[in-house]
Amino acid sequence: MKRREFLILPARTLGGYLLASTLAGEPFLAQAQQAKAPDIKIPLKFFTAPEAAVVSAMTERIFPTDANGAGAREAGVVIFIDRQLAGPYGHDKYRYTKGPWVESIPEHGYQGQSNPRQIYREGIIQLGNFAALGAAEQDQALIAIEKTTFFQMVRTHTLEGMFCDPLHGGNADMVGWRLIGYPGPVMAYRHEIEKYRGVPYPKVEPQSLEQLLGRKVPAWEDEPV
Amino acid sequence: MERLKPVDVVVIGGGFTGLLMAKELATRTSVSVVVLERGPDRQLLDYMDDMDEVDFSLRFRMMQNISEETVTHRHTTANRAVPVREWGHVRLGTGTGGSGEHWTGVANRYPEDTFIIKSALKERFPASRIPADLSVQDWTLTWKDIEPFYTRVEEMMGIGGKAGNLQGRRIDGGNVFEGPRSKEYPVRPHLQSYAMTVFEKAARELGYHPYINPAATLPADYTNPDGISRPACQYCSYCMLYGCMIGAKAQPTNLLLPILKEKKTFTLRNGCWVRKIVHRDGRAEGVEYRDENGREIFQPASVVVQATFTSGNVRSLLLSKIGTPYDPATGRGTLGKNFTHQMSGGGNALLVYPTKLNAFMAAGGQGMAFSDFDGFNQLDPDANILRGGTFTGGGGGGHPIASFGTTPPGTSARNWGSAWKQAAIEHNDRTGGGPGFSAEHLSYRHNFLDLDPTYTDKWGDPLLRTTIDWTDHERRMRDFSAKISDRMAEEMARVSGAKIHHRPAATTGRRSGRYQTAAYATTHLHGGAIMGDTPADGVVNTYLQHWDVPNLFVIGASAFPHAGPTNPTMTALALTFRSADALIERYLKNPGKLV
Numbered sequence: 118m119k120r121r122e123f124l125i126l127p128a129r130t131l132g133g134y135l136l137a138s139t140l141a142g143e144p145f146l147a148q149a150q151q152a153k154a155p156d157i158k159i160p161l162k163f164f165t166a167p168e169a170a171v172v173s174a175m176t177e178r179i180f181p182t183d184a185n186g187a188g189a190r191e192a193g194v195v196i197f198i199d200r201q202l203a204g205p206y207g208h209d210k211y212r213y214t215k216g217p218w219v220e221s222i223p224e225h226g227y228q229g230q231s232n233p234r235q236i237y238r239e240g241i242i243q244l245g246n247f248a249a250l251g252a253a254e255q256d257q258a259l260i261a262i263e264k265t266t267f268f269q270m271v272r273t274h275t276l277e278g279m280f281c282d283p284l285h286g287g288n289a290d291m292v293g294w295r296l297i298g299y300p301g302p303v304m305a306y307r308h309e310i311e312k313y314r315g316v317p318y319p320k321v322e323p324q325s326l327e328q329l330l331g332r333k334v335p336a337w338e339d340e341p342v
Numbered sequence: 343m344e345r346l347k348p349v350d351v352v353v354i355g356g357g358f359t360g361l362l363m364a365k366e367l368a369t370r371t372s373v374s375v376v377v378l379e380r381g382p383d384r385q386l387l388d389y390m391d392d393m394d395e396v397d398f399s400l401r402f403r404m405m406q407n408i409s410e411e412t413v414t415h416r417h418t419t420a421n422r423a424v425p426v427r428e429w430g431h432v433r434l435g436t437g438t439g440g441s442g443e444h445w446t447g448v449a450n451r452y453p454e455d456t457f458i459i460k461s462a463l464k465e466r467f468p469a470s471r472i473p474a475d476l477s478v479q480d481w482t483l484t485w486k487d488i489e490p491f492y493t494r495v496e497e498m499m500g501i502g503g504k505a506g507n508l509q510g511r512r513i514d515g516g517n518v519f520e521g522p523r524s525k526e527y528p529v530r531p532h533l534q535s536y537a538m539t540v541f542e543k544a545a546r547e548l549g550y551h552p553y554i555n556p557a558a559t560l561p562a563d564y565t566n567p568d569g570i571s572r573p574a575c576q577y578c579s580y581c582m583l584y585g586c587m588i589g590a591k592a593q594p595t596n597l598l599l600p601i602l603k604e605k606k607t608f609t610l611r612n613g614c615w616v617r618k619i620v621h622r623d624g625r626a627e628g629v630e631y632r633d634e635n636g637r638e639i640f641q642p643a644s645v646v647v648q649a650t651f652t653s654g655n656v657r658s659l660l661l662s663k664i665g666t667p668y669d670p671a672t673g674r675g676t677l678g679k680n681f682t683h684q685m686s687g688g689g690n691a692l693l694v695y696p697t698k699l700n701a702f703m704a705a706g707g708q709g710m711a712f713s714d715f716d717g718f719n720q721l722d723p724d725a726n727i728l729r730g731g732t733f734t735g736g737g738g739g740g741h742p743i744a745s746f747g748t749t750p751p752g753t754s755a756r757n758w759g760s761a762w763k764q765a766a767i768e769h770n771d772r773t774g775g776g777p778g779f780s781a782e783h784l785s786y787r788h789n790f791l792d793l794d795p796t797y798t799d800k801w802g803d804p805l806l807r808t809t810i811d812w813t814d815h816e817r818r819m820r821d822f823s824a825k826i827s828d829r830m831a832e833e834m835a836r837v838s839g840a841k842i843h844h845r846p847a848a849t850t851g852r853r854s855g856r857y858q859t860a861a862y863a864t865t866h867l868h869g870g871a872i873m874g875d876t877p878a879d880g881v882v883n884t885y886l887q888h889w890d891v892p893n894l895f896v897i898g899a900s901a902f903p904h905a906g907p908t909n910p911t912m913t914a915l916a917l918t919f920r921s922a923d924a925l926i927e928r929y930l931k932n933p934g935k936l937v
């Protein structure tokens with residue numbers, strides 16, 4: 118069996134909500150909490166630990182933690198990406214993958230044969246020791262690959278992991294939604310739509326879908342591939 | 343192959359048109375009806391779990407599994423077609439209700455002269471102005487014929503709107519350019535958001551006639567003539583690409599299925615993929631399908647109704663070898679002819695409003711429109727176009743991921759990093775554009791459907807190949823729409839105090855002006871099995887009965903000879919009602935050709 122790989126994060130960077138929602142039922146978690154360990158070991162589903170470090174560093178340059186508030190690190194974006202790549206999306210399970218594969222014009226979009234897992238793996242290799250570089254050097258390295266499918270994919274996934282429902286493992290403790298004042302899924306606005314016409318909606322404590330429904334919601338990435 | 347007991351009617355496809363046909367048959371006759379639907383069963387409760395942007399808006403969890411079947415595209419017969427590998431320009435539904443579950447609910451009728459397009463163009467323009475390869479034709483029916491059926495669809499769904507032309511009387515606040523309606527809308531129009539009030543004010547200042555767009559997302563509680571009660575919309579914004587968890591959006595599963603489930607004569611079989619219609623000597627004998635376990639089954643039937651959306655309908659006829667495939671070189675044959683895709687356009691302005699829009703409070707179909715440039719209204723001679731279209735705006739529906747990241751030009755060098763993050767947060771939920779534009783797509787000889795010679799579906803059957811491109815005429819329509827939209831944007835900025843930025847067209851996604859499959863346009867495909875007055879002009883007659891095979895009805899927008907300027911479902915369902923009446927009142931009593 119493949120050796121289990123872990124992402125090691127300082128406990129204080131991630132909200133407790135992330136742990137509760139994405140890792141519930143993992144025995145090591147309870148142990149870590151009991152021991153009040155300074156680091157949390159998060160089991161990876163697709164990346165190796167060094168790969169996760171590169172992707173984590175990339176997402177932190179794309180959506181940095183700065184004076185404007187939380188970034189990819191606090192949101193746990195790399196965990197979101199790891200789960201997406203482990204699931205049907207990463208495997209192109211729902212993409213038409215019959216050949217022949219031919220290059221075509223931009224109007225036809227991505228016609229390549231590589232699935233997201235392969236695009237990440239190859240892209241990460243190209244970045245070498247990226248995780249060890251300083252921020253300015255990392256930015257230079259990213260500017261150099263800005264136009265690639267790989268970079269654009271990571272950028273898209275970073276925003277997804279920042280602002281997704283926490284049931285997907287990103288947006289931990291809803292830090293992304295707080296940043297932009299998104300209240301989360303709400304069923305009823307009928308009596309508010311006119312009241313807040315041209316008036317900003319008050320800052321409310323956001324609610325995730327699982328909080329709203331009071332039960333677990335099956336995420337698509339957990340479907341067996 | 344297993345052979346089942348014969349049934350009276352088999353309907354292929356359990357989407358909007360198929361289930362409507364089934365409901366008419368099951369409630370008005372005693373014939374047995376079997377609906378074969380290849381996707382899963384769906385019900386109201388499923389839609390509690392779907393308020394999730396990643397799975398439903400971004401990964402298309404409700405959509406048909408494109409790995410099993412897609413379409414291919416090429417611009418002209420000289421090019422090689424490639425498959426649409428992931429959902430891009432269209433998004434097809436699956437499962438009970440089809441695309442009618444996750445649709446948006448924009449519920450316009452077509453304008454009065456859409457149905458007589460060929461005659462109207464001929465009367466209006468000298469022959470020299472009509473492009474040689476145009477293949478438009480009149481629709482076999484007129485406004486007078488279709489109007490009562492529009493009314494029936496509106497009453498069934500509880501469309502919320504305001505009449506602008508009631509029996510010839512023009513009423514301000516409705517669409518004064520619509521064809522004369524026999525009745526007011528059954529439900530009031532939607533509540534207005536801030537963005538809608540800005541749109542309305544600006545349009546009025548410019549002398550246009552704005553109206554709240556008619557919508558199938560109920561603006562008030564409603565009970566329809568079938569006795570189906572549904573509650574008012576809650577503006578939850580998880581609407582387009584989602585099912586409605588309270589049943590406020592008109593969907594087959596809340597309008598039709600509850601009635602059908604009561605009927606002993608009705609059977610819905612999910613997980614059944616129909617591969618072909620079996621026919622001999624001009625008679626359909628039934629259909630061959632694979633059930634969810636992959637078993638091959640033959641279902642004999644006296645009448646076959648083909649209802650698998652435009653693309654599925656045409657492909658099924660091609661695979662079943664029913665009718666004569668269209669040949670663009672000679673113009674002979676009808677099957678696959680006049681393929682169209684609703685035109686869209688708009689401007690390049692970016693508005694930054696002084697206030698947050700709260701775009702997360704919104705309903706599908708909720709928005710404003712004006713039709714002052716529809717059809718031949720105010721055709722600008724300089725624009726050199728044959729038809730105009732409808733301008734729309736003010737709709738919301740902002741989900742946190744997709745709506746994040748719009749920044750005015752010049753605010754940051756890149757679209758990532760700290761400077762961009764700051765600008766994106768500052769502008770979040772505050773930006774918008776000028777109106778969008780939707781317009782008729784006229785039919786051309788060179789836009790058509792046939793079977794792909796290379797790519798196949800999961801059973802090895804050829805995919806549908808789409809050959810289509812925009813012409814200079816559509817590109818001029820787009821330029822015209824940008825001009826009007828940008829002028830509206832200036833006025834919207836003036837009345838709201840918004841800051842306006844003019845972006846180069848190249849940055850707003852309208853770069854090449856060629857047909858593309860990579861980014862979403864609309865799931866409004868039409869034609870390929872068009873209605874015609876004679877077998878030389880169409881695949882089906884005015885009642886959507888196949889010209890060559892009278893016990894086969896091919897229903898849906900595949901019958902449209904060209905694309906009207908607004909969304910197609912009201913028209914597709916009106917034609918389905920009309921077809922159902924003919925089938926029930928005439929065909930079943932006396933099977934044979936209705937024309």
Ligand SMILES: Cc1cc2nc3c(=O)[nH]c(=O)nc-3n(C[C@H](O)[C@H](O)[C@H](O)COP(=O)(O)OP(=O)(O)OC[C@H]3O[C@@H](n4cnc5c(N)ncnc54)[C@H](O)[C@@H]3O)c2cc1C
Nearest residue numbers: 355357358359380440441442446447448616865898909911
């Ligand atoms: C995202 C989106 C938004 C839309 N918004 C609007 C709007 O605002 N206004 C508007 O007017 N229209 C809108 N539409 C279009 C509208 O949904 C369609 O016009 C309508 O659903 C068409 O009905 P139909 O019965 O032809 O096809 P569908 O409702 O798509 O039904 C076809 C059914 O056939 C089934 N099927 C296909 N092939 C087979 C097979 N081989 N065997 C068995 N079953 C099969 C499919 O699974 C599907 O359930 C929208 C569509 C989409 C996708």
Ligand code: SF4
Nearest residue numbers: 575576578581586705
């Ligand atoms: S916006 Fe209204 S109609 Fe649409 S899903 Fe929400 S409640 Fe239903």
